[in-house]
Amino acid sequence: MLPFVYCIYNSLHFYDLTKPARGTPWVGATNYSLLIQDARFWHSLKITFYFVAAGVSIELALGYVIASLLNEVKARKVFLPLFLIPMIIPPIVVGLIWRLMYDFTLGIINYLLGSVGFLPQPWLGTSSLAMLSIIITDVWEWTPLMGLILLAGLQALPQEPYEAAKIDGAGMWNVLRYITLPMLKPIILVAVLLRTMDAFKWFDTIYIMTSGGPGIATETASLYSYLIAFNFFNIGKGSAFSIIMIAIVILFCTFYIRMITAKEHA
Amino acid sequence: MKSTVKPWVIHISLAIILAFFLFPVFWVITTSLKTRIQAIAMPPVWLFKPMFRNYFKVLFQSPFPRYFANSLIISLSAVFISIACGTPAAYALSRYEFRHKQDLLFWILSTRMAPPIAVIIPFFMMFRAVHMLDSHSALIIVYITFNLSLVIWLMRGFFSELPEELEEAALVDGASELGVFFRIALPLVSPGIVATMILGFLFSWNEFFFALILTRKVAQTVPVAIAGYIGFMGIRWEEMTAAAVISSLPTLVLAIVIHKYLLRGLTLGAIK
Numbered sequence: 001m002l003p004f005v006y007c008i009y010n011s012l013h014f015y016d017l018t019k020p021a022r023g024t025p026w027v028g029a030t031n032y033s034l035l036i037q038d039a040r041f042w043h044s045l046k047i048t049f050y051f052v053a054a055g056v057s058i059e060l061a062l063g064y065v066i067a068s069l070l071n072e073v074k075a076r077k078v079f080l081p082l083f084l085i086p087m088i089i090p091p092i093v094v095g096l097i098w099r100l101m102y103d104f105t106l107g108i109i110n111y112l113l114g115s116v117g118f119l120p121q122p123w124l125g126t127s128s129l130a131m132l133s134i135i136i137t138d139v140w141e142w143t144p145l146m147g148l149i150l151l152a153g154l155q156a157l158p159q160e161p162y163e164a165a166k167i168d169g170a171g172m173w174n175v176l177r178y179i180t181l182p183m184l185k186p187i188i189l190v191a192v193l194l195r196t197m198d199a200f201k202w203f204d205t206i207y208i209m210t211s212g213g214p215g216i217a218t219e220t221a222s223l224y225s226y227l228i229a230f231n232f233f234n235i236g237k238g239s240a241f242s243i244i245m246i247a248i249v250i251l252f253c254t255f256y257i258r259m260i261t262a263k264e265h266a
Numbered sequence: 267m268k269s270t271v272k273p274w275v276i277h278i279s280l281a282i283i284l285a286f287f288l289f290p291v292f293w294v295i296t297t298s299l300k301t302r303i304q305a306i307a308m309p310p311v312w313l314f315k316p317m318f319r320n321y322f323k324v325l326f327q328s329p330f331p332r333y334f335a336n337s338l339i340i341s342l343s344a345v346f347i348s349i350a351c352g353t354p355a356a357y358a359l360s361r362y363e364f365r366h367k368q369d370l371l372f373w374i375l376s377t378r379m380a381p382p383i384a385v386i387i388p389f390f391m392m393f394r395a396v397h398m399l400d401s402h403s404a405l406i407i408v409y410i411t412f413n414l415s416l417v418i419w420l421m422r423g424f425f426s427e428l429p430e431e432l433e434e435a436a437l438v439d440g441a442s443e444l445g446v447f448f449r450i451a452l453p454l455v456s457p458g459i460v461a462t463m464i465l466g467f468l469f470s471w472n473e474f475f476f477a478l479i480l481t482r483k484v485a486q487t488v489p490v491a492i493a494g495y496i497g498f499m500g501i502r503w504e505e506m507t508a509a510a511v512i513s514s515l516p517t518l519v520l521a522i523v524i525h526k527y528l529l530r531g532l533t534l535g536a537i538k
Contacts, residue, residue, distance in 0.1 A: 006388040006391070006392075007384055007387060007388050010387065010388075010391070065283075066280075066283060069276050069279060069280050069283070070280065072273070072276050073273070073276055073277060073280065075277070079280060079284060080525065081522045081525050082284055082287075082288060083284065083287060084521060084522065084525055084528060085287070085288065085291055085518065086287055086290075086291075087532070088468065088514075088517055088518050088521040088522075088528075089291070089472075089514045089517075089518070090471070090472040090474070090488075090489050090513060090514060090517070091472060091474060091489075092472075092474050092489040092492050092493055093294075093489075093492065093510040093513060093514050096294075096492065096496070096506060096507075096510050097290045097291070097293070097294045097510070098290065099496075100293070100294065100297065100503055100506075100507070101290060101293060105308065106306050106308055106503075108293055108310055111308065111309060111310055115309075140286075140287065140290065143287075144287065145529075145532055148528075148529050149529065149533060152529060190533070194533055197379050200381065201381045201382055201383075203382065203474070203475050204474040204475065204489070207474075207478075207493070208493055208496065221381075222381060222382070222383060225381075225383040226383060226475075226479075229383065229386075229387055229390075230390075230479055235387060235391065238383070238387055239387050241383070242381060242383045242384035242387060243384070245381040245383065245384060246380060246381060246384050249379060249380070249381060253379070
């Protein structure tokens with residue numbers, strides 16, 4: 001609790017570690033208005049939103065495919081530990097691995113693409129591709145988690161509705177649409193909530209791969225707030241940013257939980 | 267539900283998906299076994315004589331062992347302190363009713379949901395004020411805060427799964443409440459304790475953000491050192507990858523040992 005109060009206190013004061021002579025006078029909401037006028041701040045929020053939305057939805061879709069495939073096979077025990085590897089490796093190492101593979105001249109990805117006739121792409125070098133590359137990396141790192149959560153959900157489902165559906169002659173698509181997804185909904189919602197929160201604060205891998213570049217093309221909110229506080233040493237403005245981020249998280253959670261409960265009552 | 271798709275189709279699609287997830291791992295391991303020339307050769311060298319010189323270099327001719335020691339000291343201390351403080355707290359939360367219990371539980375959980383930047387600024391300013399930046403203890407304190415919430419949530423789940431009758435029987439037989447905790451509950455959840463400790467170790471070992479901000483030289487941990495190397499020496503891929511493999515190995519082995527509990531840990535007990 002104390003750190004949070006201290007954060008609000010800092011966000012209402014001028015606090016710049018590079019200008020100790022100016023002290024830390026009370027400035028009211030100046031830090032917040034500085035942020036609101038800062039185009040880079042809005043850009044970072046936009047980037048974060050884009051990244052979280054794209055990353056989490058791809059992970060959900062791909063994770064569901066993996067979960068339902070795993071649910072069908074007996075050799076699950078062999079596959080499972082292997083799927084765990086990407087999320088256990090330190091995120092820093094994940095960034096390192098993908099940076100190695102994305103490399104323009106020496107990277108294996110451009111080589112493999114080249115061998116089937118594509119031109120080499122500057123994966124981390126242009127604004128349009130860098131975001132995509134970052135999302136691919138996130139999908140690689142966290143889809144297995146999504147898959148495992150959904151698998152746990154699938155295995156806990158009762159069998160009776162399926163037998164009934166089989167007798168009624170329901171097709172695979174209808175079974176998925178009217179039986180599996182509705183029953184799986186609570187677990188899907190938990191998984192999406194968890195991944196969204198984590199993606200929102202994702203820092204390590206992006207820091208290693210692009211540090212927000214090229215330019216500010218992949219500068220997420222967590223990266224920009226870090227730069228403000230610990231590269232420009234503007235503690236006041238950084239604190240204001242972090243308060244805004246907490247507010248976003250709380251707002252998101254509230255709406256999300258309300259959405260879940262509202263739908264259950266309907 | 268058994269679908270109508272042929273089993274071999276499912277196995278092959280799984281294998282293809284798995285290949286996508288494992289190829290990067292394969293690639294980093296092979297790169298670490300190459301010479302510098304082979305590592306940057308284009309087209310890539312697929313067949314080569316593996317050599318361990320890069321590992322030797324990282325382990326004996328670089329400052330990396332010191333970073334490993336730092337990471338070990340910090341992660342282990344944080345894990346042991348959190349387990350020692352968190353387990354009794356978790357037991358209390360699972361067995362006793364008191365006012366505002368749900369609020370307290372939610373508050374503990376919120377330490378995980380808060381954006382790290384909101385946590386680090388106050389910590390940074392406090393450690394700066396007491397001249398504790400770049401010390402082991404600063405990082406240990408920060409890691410305890412997030413390990414504690416992990417321990418409390420997970421251990422509470424493990425305790426709730428124990429049948430209360432056992433403890434009641436012991437109480438009837440004249441054991442004290444403390445005795446019940448130490449002699450009955452604690453031994454029964456020991457697999458849970460081990461799993462929780464490994465998970466806590468995994469999170470502390472892999473943690474980067476707080477370590478980046480709170481350490482400079484003395485207490486630098488492995489992830490920060492790896493990140494520093496990338497900027498500092500250009501990229502010596504063959505040595506970098508060897509360091510990366512070494513730093514992933516301990517947690518990888520531990521995590522696969524407890525993979526049954528891993529999901530539970532990563533979702534803070536939301537999914538068992």
